[in-house]
Amino acid sequence: MTEMTQSIKQPPATTGSWYEFATRHRASIVAAVILVFPLVMPFTALAVNILIYGLYALGFNLVFGYLGLLSFGHAALFGTGAYLCGIAIVHFGWPWYAAIAAGIAGGLLMALVIGVLAIRTRGIYFAMVTMALSQCVYYLFYQAVDLTGGENGLRGINVRTIDLFGLQIDFINPMIRYYVIAAFVIAAFFVMSRILASPFGAVIEAVRENEMRARASGYDVTLTRLLTFVLSGGFCGLAGALQALHLSIVPIEILHYETSGLVVMIALLGGMGTFFGPMIGAAVFLILENIVSVWTVHWQLIVGAIFVACVLFFPAGIWGTLIARGKR
Amino acid sequence: MAGLSFDLIALQLFAGLALGAIYVLFAIGLSLIFGMLTVVNFAHGAFYMVGAYVGLYLISIGGNFWICLLAVPILIGLFGLAVERVLIRPLYGRGIDYPLLLTFGLSYVMVECVRIAFGKTGYPFDTPEVLQGAVNIGVGYFPLYRLFVIGATAVVLLALWLFLEKTSFGLIIRAGARDPQIVRVLGVDVSRVWLIVFGIGTAIAGLAGLLAAPLQGVIPEMGGTILAEAFVVTVVGGMGSIGGAVLAGLLVGVVVSMTSLFAPEMAKVSIFALMAIVLIVRPQGFFGRAGLMS
Numbered sequence: 001m002t003e004m005t006q007s008i009k010q011p012p013a014t015t016g017s018w019y020e021f022a023t024r025h026r027a028s029i030v031a032a033v034i035l036v037f038p039l040v041m042p043f044t045a046l047a048v049n050i051l052i053y054g055l056y057a058l059g060f061n062l063v064f065g066y067l068g069l070l071s072f073g074h075a076a077l078f079g080t081g082a083y084l085c086g087i088a089i090v091h092f093g094w095p096w097y098a099a100i101a102a103g104i105a106g107g108l109l110m111a112l113v114i115g116v117l118a119i120r121t122r123g124i125y126f127a128m129v130t131m132a133l134s135q136c137v138y139y140l141f142y143q144a145v146d147l148t149g150g151e152n153g154l155r156g157i158n159v160r161t162i163d164l165f166g167l168q169i170d171f172i173n174p175m176i177r178y179y180v181i182a183a184f185v186i187a188a189f190f191v192m193s194r195i196l197a198s199p200f201g202a203v204i205e206a207v208r209e210n211e212m213r214a215r216a217s218g219y220d221v222t223l224t225r226l227l228t229f230v231l232s233g234g235f236c237g238l239a240g241a242l243q244a245l246h247l248s249i250v251p252i253e254i255l256h257y258e259t260s261g262l263v264v265m266i267a268l269l270g271g272m273g274t275f276f277g278p279m280i281g282a283a284v285f286l287i288l289e290n291i292v293s294v295w296t297v298h299w300q301l302i303v304g305a306i307f308v309a310c311v312l313f314f315p316a317g318i319w320g321t322l323i324a325r326g327k328r
Numbered sequence: 329m330a331g332l333s334f335d336l337i338a339l340q341l342f343a344g345l346a347l348g349a350i351y352v353l354f355a356i357g358l359s360l361i362f363g364m365l366t367v368v369n370f371a372h373g374a375f376y377m378v379g380a381y382v383g384l385y386l387i388s389i390g391g392n393f394w395i396c397l398l399a400v401p402i403l404i405g406l407f408g409l410a411v412e413r414v415l416i417r418p419l420y421g422r423g424i425d426y427p428l429l430l431t432f433g434l435s436y437v438m439v440e441c442v443r444i445a446f447g448k449t450g451y452p453f454d455t456p457e458v459l460q461g462a463v464n465i466g467v468g469y470f471p472l473y474r475l476f477v478i479g480a481t482a483v484v485l486l487a488l489w490l491f492l493e494k495t496s497f498g499l500i501i502r503a504g505a506r507d508p509q510i511v512r513v514l515g516v517d518v519s520r521v522w523l524i525v526f527g528i529g530t531a532i533a534g535l536a537g538l539l540a541a542p543l544q545g546v547i548p549e550m551g552g553t554i555l556a557e558a559f560v561v562t563v564v565g566g567m568g569s570i571g572g573a574v575l576a577g578l579l580v581g582v583v584v585s586m587t588s589l590f591a592p593e594m595a596k597v598s599i600f601a602l603m604a605i606v607l608i609v610r611p612q613g614f615f616g617r618a619g620l621m622s
Contacts, residue, residue: 070425070428070429117604117607117608118607120607120608120611121563121607121611124362124366124368124424124425124428124567125563125567127368127425127428128368128559128562128563129559129563129603129607131556131559132556132557132559132560132563132600132603133600133603133604135556135600136597136600136601139596139597139600140597143593143597257552257556258552261432261436264429264432265433268429298440298443298444300436300437300439300440301436301437301440301441301444303436304433304434304435304436304437304440305433305437307429307432307433307436308415308430308433308434308437310433311419311426311429311430311433312415312418312419312430315422315426
């Protein structure tokens with residue numbers, strides 16, 4: 001939480017520590033890293049995955065890290081974004097930009113429905129209720145075979161070229177695809193940075209730090225929670241839409257509760273409640289998965305064990321631990 | 329609905345109670361652990377699944393179902409004791425989310441270990457011979473094994489009730505749930521009480537997995553599905569309330585079985601609709617304390 005308040009209130013970095021520099025230019029740093037990232041990665045497809053899951057974790061982290069509510073149902077937001085984007089293209093023939101907008105709208109709307117029910121509960125119940133509701137969404141999409149393809153997933157989301165102001169961009173080329181998706185992800189990071197630096201961002205963290213005091217100061221705690229959850233849904237919906245365009249198929253597993261669990265792992269690994277945490281977590285997690293799955297099919301065993309070790313010994317995550325060092 | 333006789337509905341009601349009995353066993357373990365330790369055990373489904381696999385293994389090396397009924401809860405309970413002692417105990421006092429996250433990671437490890445040992449595909453699980461067939465229960469023939477599941481659940485519930493209400497150790501457990509600080513001041517080793525409660529909760533989960541195995545077979549992923557449904561049970565019944573878990577578990581079982589009679593495609597969704605209604609009307613659940621929830 002201190003990250004944000006420092007970025008507004010502190011005078012320009014006087015100690016010259018790398019941490020303060022990183023905090024002041026956080027969105028620009030993410031943008032710069034994303035732009036050079038594919039040049040150092042062996043596979044562009046993996047780099048695209050890291051972008052998309054990083055964005056998914058960014059949206060999740062708004063609720064988990066900044067608002068302090070553990071959601072185990074974010075797969076529903078991510079998956080709805082993906083499905084709506086795909087349905088808009090496959091069944092309605094919408095252009096790509098309209099389909100992405102449909103994905104964001106789907107994430108926002110699903111977050112509103114789940115949020116209205118789940119916000120009525122608190123603390124540990126929130127994790128259980130969000131998980132149960134996302135399971136419900138899974139069955140609903142599973143059964144709507146005409147729209148979603150059911151068990152086989154939604155196939156045929158073929159976007160070959162992207163028209164941009166009369167310009168025909170080749171979406172099949174992996175590098176170009178990476179930079180098109182990167183443009184959206186970078187924009188999302190700038191928006192997130194702006195939200196966190198706004199007065200509303202301060203209220204979000206106030207609710208996490210001390211609910212009673214926030215309420216006594218005249219803030220509507222329930223509304224803040226709901227709005228934050230809905231905003232998070234927008235980010236996750238965008239991530240889902242990009243995933244649908246990237247894979248050209250939406251598998252039903254995208255709504256499975258393991259997709260919810262995945263983002264919890266990524267956020268905790270990177271550092272919850274930190275700006276860079278989600279991206280770092282996604283990069284480390286997916287690269288690790290990639291390496292481990294080369295020599296064993298049982299990568300879940302390794303990933304689960306690493307996660308247990310993280311909870312026990314490094315609850316602040318990679319970036320959180322670095323921040324603690326940087327402040328010293 | 330003209331084709332639906334009273335007998336058919338009554339039979340379906342009994343089938344729902346048998347399904348509900350599994351939910352009850354699963355949810356009381358979850359509720360017991362949460363009520364005492366304020367730990368939401370996300371690995372509860374994994375303990376349930378391992379219980380079924382241990383039963384499968386014991387039968388394959390020559391054991392029979394009755395030995396399993398005794399051995400599975402003991403083995404899973406011992407495993408639960410080890411998990412609490414080594415993994416969960418260091419996390420007390422570090423925020424309510426951490427044990428949840430840890431048990432979530434643990435469930436990945438347990439599921440993957442079972443996949444390594446038994447393979448990814450499921451196995452059928454034979455109903456023990458004496459419990460095969462059906463008996464006439466007045467309204468029609470009902471599978472004997474399902475009747476046995478209802479009976480076994482009743483026995484476990486009775487034993488648990490006697491243990492909690494009539495023994496001195498049960499008294500300590502109830503006191504520890506209400507105010508661990510005072511109990512500690514009175515000279516009771518609370519961490520030992522928590523250890524045993526976690527062991528009992530996981531033992532019941534293992535037993536539930538074994539009892540469910542002949543009904544639906546065993547696969548490594550069987551724990552994940554029931555976990556989400558058990559969360560519905562605990563939210564409907566009220567977290568930490570044993571009575572609530574029993575009533576809500578049976579209710580959820582009956583709702584599932586009735587909707588599969590009238591509208592099969594809605595069976596899976598119906599229980600979540602039930603949860604949504606309860607959340608809107610009574611967010612703390614049937615027997616939940618209002619303070620826990622809001």
